[in-house]
Amino acid sequence: MSMPQTSRRSVVDELARRLSEGVRDSRFMPGQRLVEAELTRELGVSRGSLREAFRRLASDGLIEITPHKGAMVRRLTFTEAIELFQVRIELEALAARLAASVMADHLARAAFLAAIEPIRRQVPRLSADAYIEENRAFHDAILAGSGNAQLIGISRRFQLPLILSQVRAAISLEAMAASVAEHRGIAEAILSGNEEKATGAVRQHLTRAMALLEAVPKSCFAEIR
Amino acid sequence: MSMPQTSRRSVVDELARRLSEGVRDSRFMPGQRLVEAELTRELGVSRGSLREAFRRLASDGLIEITPHKGAMVRRLTFTEAIELFQVRIELEALAARLAASVMADHLARAAFLAAIEPIRRQVPRLSADAYIEENRAFHDAILAGSGNAQLIGISRRFQLPLILSQVRAAISLEAMAASVAEHRGIAEAILSGNEEKATGAVRQHLTRAMALLEAVPKSCFAEIR
DNA sequence: GGTCGCAATCTTGTTCTACAATATTGTCCG
DNA sequence: CGGACAATATTGTAGAACAAGATTGCGACC
Numbered sequence: 449m450s451m452p453q454t455s456r457r458s459v460v461d462e463l464a465r466r467l468s469e470g471v472r473d474s475r476f477m478p479g480q481r482l483v484e485a486e487l488t489r490e491l492g493v494s495r496g497s498l499r500e501a502f503r504r505l506a507s508d509g510l511i512e513i514t515p516h517k518g519a520m521v522r523r524l525t526f527t528e529a530i531e532l533f534q535v536r537i538e539l540e541a542l543a544a545r546l547a548a549s550v551m552a553d554h555l556a557r558a559a560f561l562a563a564i565e566p567i568r569r570q571v572p573r574l575s576a577d578a579y580i581e582e583n584r585a586f587h588d589a590i591l592a593g594s595g596n597a598q599l600i601g602i603s604r605r606f607q608l609p610l611i612l613s614q615v616r617a618a619i620s621l622e623a624m625a626a627s628v629a630e631h632r633g634i635a636e637a638i639l640s641g642n643e644e645k646a647t648g649a650v651r652q653h654l655t656r657a658m659a660l661l662e663a664v665p666k667s668c669f670a671e672i673r
Numbered sequence: 674m675s676m677p678q679t680s681r682r683s684v685v686d687e688l689a690r691r692l693s694e695g696v697r698d699s700r701f702m703p704g705q706r707l708v709e710a711e712l713t714r715e716l717g718v719s720r721g722s723l724r725e726a727f728r729r730l731a732s733d734g735l736i737e738i739t740p741h742k743g744a745m746v747r748r749l750t751f752t753e754a755i756e757l758f759q760v761r762i763e764l765e766a767l768a769a770r771l772a773a774s775v776m777a778d779h780l781a782r783a784a785f786l787a788a789i790e791p792i793r794r795q796v797p798r799l800s801a802d803a804y805i806e807e808n809r810a811f812h813d814a815i816l817a818g819s820g821n822a823q824l825i826g827i828s829r830r831f832q833l834p835l836i837l838s839q840v841r842a843a844i845s846l847e848a849m850a851a852s853v854a855e856h857r858g859i860a861e862a863i864l865s866g867n868e869e870k871a872t873g874a875v876r877q878h879l880t881r882a883m884a885l886l887e888a889v890p891k892s893c894f895a896e897i898r
Numbered sequence: 899g900g901t902c903g904c905a906a907t908c909t910t911g912t913t914c915t916a917c918a919a920t921a922t923t924g925t926c927c928g
Numbered sequence: 929c930g931g932a933c934a935a936t937a938t939t940g941t942a943g944a945a946c947a948a949g950a951t952t953g954c955g956a957c958c
Contacts, residue, residue, distance in 0.1 A: 507732030
């Protein structure tokens with residue numbers, strides 16, 4: 449993973465990791481309330497540490513904290529999802545451009561190749577879970593390939609996983625297959641070092657994905673507040 | 674000891690606001706250590722609340738928390754500043770495009786006009802402080818004009834104020850004047866609803882600003898870690 | 899029967915104390 | 929002068945305690 453750090457992580461860091469993991473793979477469902485007393489008991493940490501972790505997740509946009517009501521897993525409105533996609537398109541296009549621009553460097557190229565290796569080795573049967581994981585890995589690979597640490601850090605906030613987990617049921621097999629095919633095209637463009645082509649492919653890919661949101665049942669999204 | 678009357682916001686929110694304000698206007702200098710005991714005494718809050726506020730500021734990229742050393746005001750390296758600029762160019766170009774696209778709407782147009790009013794009314798004599806403030810206001814106006822709430826929230830993380838405060842001494846009067854002039858051009862492009870022109874102007878403006886960083890003395894930046 | 903008000907209860911917000919873990923500083927000795 | 933090691937300072941985490949705001953349930957009233 450991309451967090452090699454020392455083995456000595458603070459309790460809060462570990463907590464944040466476990467909680468966000470739980471959100472990402474739907475162990476905590478969007479809208480679900482995270483009760484402090486419950487979690488401190490289950491996880492064996494103090495309230496203070498848990499609350500610090502909450503702040504961090506909230507700052508990452510994974511949960512929401514409302515005064516005197518506490519923390520709940522964020523549930524995006526349709527508008528929020530679209531807005532996130534708009535931003536994501538730009539950031540990922542930048543990442544693809546930067547990644548393409550460094551593909552001449554052998555080390556960077558090798559790292560990128562290794563990161564997308566699981567993608568190129570096409571998975572024959574696709575499930576929603578497998579697709580979500582593939583998708584996450586692919587987009588992470590592009591970000592990592594960009595070499596821009598700030599971009600990587602900021603992109604965490606976009607919570608594509610959150611969007612995907614909300615609309616998971618509505619993803620068709622055809623859409624998943626098409627998406628994977630586009631991923632390959634993007635990877636090739638990056639590897640060829642063609643910056644224009646790479647950014648164009650990413651833009652097209654994500655714009656198409658964003659358009660798919662329109663077709664998703666409104667019940668997948670939170671009400672407007 | 675004093676009972677702060679009716680803080681509608683939570684103590685932690687208020688704390689985070691005050692601290693980030695302190696960082697932005699250099700009451701806390703980059704690199705300065707923020708000692709918990711000291712601040713709890715000065716600000717009259719508990720360690721727990723202070724630590725929660727720290728987490729939030731760290732998540733916003735304003736301070737850094739290192740295990741067992743505590744919090745210190747973030748001091749950017751040259752590389753980090755460049756990376757932030759790269760991302761910023763894309764996001765602000767997006768904001769300008771979105772803003773331009775909604776200028777047909779009378780309400781949005783009026784709001785944008787009001788927001789940039791202080792900018793158009795040119796300040797005759799420029800100081801570094803005045804420029805930094807003008808710059809911040811202009812940037813905020815474009816973001817607000819975009820109407821994309823996620824974009825606005827995410828852009829907080831970019832800490833242009835942090836970059837500017839680090840290189841403040843190295844900003845020449847000519848550069849400030851040129852920057853203000855470019856701001857006007859950008860505002861006009863947005864108001865005319867010309868999306869291409871608006872994004873182009875923003876890109877050019879920020880690319881130029883980024884290039885200026887190269888000329889700034891290295892002593893303005895933190896060492897590589 | 900429905901619903902409005904109010905009290906009982908739950909949950910979060912905040913502070914305080916305590917102690918463990920780690921970093922920093924100061925001192926002594928070679 | 930420099931390195932080992934003790935003393936000190938600071939952060940990391942836990943837990944209790946109480947206040948403040950939300951939620952729920954119950955009973956009175958229409």
